[in-house]
Amino acid sequence: MDCEEKARLVVDYEAKTARFSRAVTVLQSKMATSLKEEYDRLQRLVDEARVESEGARLALESHISEHGC
Numbered sequence: 001m002d003c004e005e006k007a008r009l010v011v012d013y014e015a016k017t018a019r020f021s022r023a024v025t026v027l028q029s030k031m032a033t034s035l036k037e038e039y040d041r042l043q044r045l046v047d048e049a050r051v052e053s054e055g056a057r058l059a060l061e062s063h064i065s066e067h068g069c
């Protein structure tokens, strides 16, 4: 079934998931060299990106179950 809203939510979810994995990569690459403050800042960015990507996944899932698409 073609659903524009679903397509939009998928794109949003993929973008946020990609952002999350980029943030994790940056965090891991700087883990050894970062000062504590810098590390904490990156860790916060990772956490925020994870929450956003989880929120986007939930929005997609609830749309699918409500809309049946």
Ligand SMILES: [Zn+2]
Pocket (backbone or CB within 6 Å): 003, 004, 005, 006, 063, 064, 067, 068, 069
């Ligand atoms: Zn739909």
